[in-house]
Each structure stands twice: as C-alpha cells, then as structure tokens.
Amino acid sequence: MPSSMLFAVNNEGKIFGLSTNGTKWREFQYLGLEFKQVSAVSNFLWAVGSDRQIYVHAHGLDIPIRIKEETYENQRWSPIQGFGKHMLPTDRFRWSSKDGLTERRQDQIRLPSMAWQWEGDWHLETTLDGQQLDDDGWTYAVDFPATYHSQKQWSSCVRRRKWVRYRRYAAINSWCAIAPLHKDPTQEPFIDVSIGGTNVPGSAAGSMQVWAVTAYGRVMWRSGVSRVSPEGVRWNCVTMPPGCDVVSISCGSTGLVWAIMFSGRALVRAGITGIAPTGSHWLEVGAPEEGLKLTRVSVGTNSVWAISSDQRVWWRKGVRGG
DSSP: OOOOEEEEEOTTSOEEEEETTOSSOEEOOOOSOOEEEEEEETTEEEEEETTSOEEEEEOOOSSOOEEEEEEEEEEEEETTTEEESOOOTTSOOSEEOTTSSSBOOGGGOOOSSTTEEEEEEEEEOOEETTEEOOTTOOEEESSTTSOOBSSOOTTOOEEEEEEEEEEEEOOBTSEEEOOOSSSSTTSSOEEEEEEEOTTOTTOOTTBOEEEEEETTSOEEEEETOBTTBTTOSEEEEEOOOTTOOEEEEEEOTTSOEEEEETTSOEEEEEOOOSSSTTOSEEEEEOOSSTTOOEEEEEEOSSEEEEEETTSOEEEEESOOOO
C-alpha cells in the first residue's frame, strides 16, 4: 500500500509531516514563512500564513507542470489583395481560439502569476492531424467553421495557422502566494482553507476543490484548481444563509463540504457534482449533543471529525459525498 502524509502546524507556525509508514514527525522544509492552518492532498499543500493570506505548495511531482498556450492567426482571401488581415464584419477575430469565439492576441496572453515562466518564444506548429505542413504553417478552408486542409484549393476563401508557446510552473518545492481578495490584503484576511475534491464524480481528471473562510465569515471557492493549475484562477463567493458566519470549513476527497458557523452549528453543502462544483444549497446538521457548540471540522471519504468547544473530539460515520 503506497504511503501518504499527515501534515500539522505547531505553535511556532512551522509545518511537520508524518508518513503513514513512518513513526516520527519531520519538519517540512522551512522557507521563511510561518502558518496558521494547513490542508493537504497528494503533492499539494494549501495554507493560511501568519499574515492571514493563502499560500500553495507543490512538491514531489515526477513530471513538471507544463502548459501549451495556443492562438490561431486567421486571414481571408479577397480578389484584389489575396490573403490578408482584411476580414468580414461577421468573421472571427484575427487572432482567436480554435473555435474563433475568443480573441487571443499574442501580446494579451500572459503568465498567470510570477510562479510561471515561459519556455521560449511563440512559434508555428507545422503539422495538421499528423500531416506535415509547409514552413509557413497555413491551413485552408472554404470558410472559418469548415474543415481545414494542408493545401490551397480553388475554393479556399480563408486560411489560418497555429502559434504555440509553452509555460512551466517554476514554483515547485516553494510557497506561492495566492492573490488576495482586495488590493489591500488586510481588508479581508483569511482564517481557514481546505483542499479536497480529488475524486468528485463527473469532474475533469486532475481537478481539485479549494474552499476558504475570511475573517468576515464569508465562504470562498477557488475556481480552476487542478494538478496542472496549482493556483487556480479566481476566488468566488459562495452565498450563505442570512446570519450564518463561518469560522471553519473542510472539503473531503469526494467534494463533500462541511462548515462550522460562529454559533457552533454545522452546515453541509448539498448538490456538489463535477458539473456544479460549488453545490446548490446549505443544510444544517444537528449537534452531537443538545446545546453543544462545534469549533472545527474535518471531512474524510465517508466520515466527518469535529472538535467541540469543550475540547471533545467527535466522529460521524456513514457520510457519503458525491
């Protein structure tokens, strides 16, 4: 059985790891940051720093994270000028995505963050479905939504060629700061973060779910997090019922999310699927004992653990997510 890791933070803000086939806690490499909270899945840590901002750490990856960016240069033929950048008003952008719906000029395609580096410059891709193209890389079609061919024909009214550029995630084995919610990061700091959702039914391979809580009790979900996009794209606020300020949140491997409110009551997020990763609504779960307040929660594959205000640990079995 392959080993896995348990991570913890001590009162000095340092992270320690314990392997399932080991017997001793080992300090995680100290890189100049102290932390308040930590959450982990295989190869990725998300944490709340002592500055109350969110950080991600990628480690132990056998294959580098490398992404291919692409854009298509489109041209139309006219009887006077031949092929050129003159386009019809109904045509796609001169520089676009493959389907033509999104403008993708080379100078507008930027690195997601300082954690990424370009590998070389833009260059032409000179193959089409495995077939070698001319050095200029053009492919021809009757119109833009049609099938493209490697050779120009009498009916070829449009042409396009594909430009590609690779970017690599360069922050392996180091902490990368996630952009704050506001320009002033102290305006709304974070108090908790949880990563999970590695096995959400119907989700894309390699996708992950990251949930967080701010000092205002707001619940945030990070879109676009995956094994090839460790930082994700942006924070999205998840609507809460009136008066439900959250202090703790946890996301299990199946995407199941539990939250603890300031009042000590527990909520579970319903309707989470691969298509609807943030779910649809919240349901309240009764306390283990009448009048008991919960302070922390942790969701497993088919169970939930919690700590109550009297420092007792509670376990709930038979939980199913996804």
